[in-house]
Amino acid sequence: MSESTEPGQGDPRAPDTTAAAGAVAGAATRQDNGDVGVLRHLKPSGRVHVPASAEAGAGNAASQATVENPVFSCRGVSVFYGPKEALKSVTIDVGRRQVLAMIGPSGCGKSTFLRCLNRMNDTIAGARVTGTILLDGHNIQDPAQDAAQLRARIGMVFQKPNPFPKSIYDNVAYGPRIHGMTRSRAQLDDIVCTSLQRAGLWDEVKDRLTSPGTGLSGGQQQRLCIARTIAVQPEVILMDEPCSALDPVATARIEDLIDELRESYAIVIVTHSMQQAARVSQRTAYFHLGELIEVGETDRVFTNPRHRLTEDYITGRFG
């Protein structure tokens, strides 16, 4: 994992984005001194204000927000719901074939950030996203980028299992069908079978593919949703508290599954369970009141948090 604040090589980014990234890196350095107040370098207008000391922060080893060859490269990402700033200039990379866990108290902006990555915030009236989010070097915020096309490349699993009121087969076949991925029924059968197998659900449902997906148990429904997501072979899977509605057994199965899926996909998971973050992720990001407080390798964040807010939260002292 690189300690560099420079983004992935050859990213066609505008110069002002670099400055914004520097500003955030600079802020992150100061943040390590425990001074959260200085973090408010965003003016209400949402324009990034670059402090004079911004360049000094760039390249500082203290920031572990970036990785080499990232899938997602986010620089100074802010989200506004009307006048309210729900996410404040977040700079972070998502690495390939690894799990990034996002933890933090309710309302800290972790889900809001997750929804930026597949532009789901577009569907909320009054939501506005600023900053740069690069997926494989391409700005997904670009108005010319079609949101539906983008979402086809980024899977999402929600907090509450939400299978369509269709058969198990049709649930998994939904994505391949809407994207016209298959030419024959046999091909579609193959995708459905493979996806269910990879989601660890095949053995339980292979004899009742035509029965409704809504008739499965909660844990099975969530695995069905994961099968539905991987059927379109996305590059990244976003998970928004995927286990919070499940019992411990079903949770363990999903966690095992996340571990297996990591071999093929980048995964970003929002979780309220610190144990879960520690179990499934390689990197952990801690959010607090809309700000990214700390991000680093999971072991390091949990054993040796650099910020007092992170430490308070993971040790349960958070009030």
Add this chain to the structure above:
Amino acid sequence: MSRRALRTFYNLLALSLSGLATAIGLFFLAAILWTLIKNGIGGMSLRVFTEMTPPPGSAGGLLNAIYGSVVMTLIGILIGGPVGMLAGTYLAEYGRTSRLATVIRFVNDVLLSAPSIIIGLFVYELLVIRMGHFSAIAGAVALAIIAIPVTVRTTEDMLYLVPQGLKDASTAMGAYPWRTITSVIYPAARSGIVTGLLLAIARISGETAPLLFTALNNQFWSSNLGAPMANLPVVIFQFALSPYPNWQQLAWSGALLITLSILVLSVAARVVVSSLAQGGKR
């Protein structure tokens, strides 16, 4: 009187007042039904369904009026149903809280409560005057205009009931909104939308005023949409006001017939809802 006794008294008072109000409402409903059945059932015979409306004094039935009502109601719902459904879909899924959607919603509510005679006059001005004569198609258009606001409202309400999680799931799969609507939202809201359409049919099949200005009436069998067409409400209106006993009897029978059809439709709507709701859960 102690406070507790006072509270018990108020509670009893409120209970008796609301009970009385319910009883008054139900009494008139039952009285109407009873009068209809008492006067209408006697005239119910096979003739009603097989013979045309007769001249005064001779025997006959209501066949042309029943046929005309069915035809105009069907055309009305075939025009008004899709328009109302699509408009309701726009309000619930595309427009939502936009200014345009807010204005449309308000106008729709006004239209929903507009007296149907106004709509009859509007279509009279729009079609009857231009065509130079009354016609079945003008009647169907008037019924369609009455069906639209009902369908808009029920469709919109039913689409709101579809869980946001389902819509999000489809959107996150990369589906365009229209695909999400047709593949996920409509199937999930199917029973509600069907109920809305059935209720719209029930509403327009009893409308009299708009047909009086548009389709008028026809003593004879006619399947020509460009010509005046008989229909139950207007026949009832004319026959009930007439001095001829056989016409009056047919008016009673027609009134009973229309009431029973609407009753059947409403029951059917409920059955459809419950069976589809169970089908979705299975």
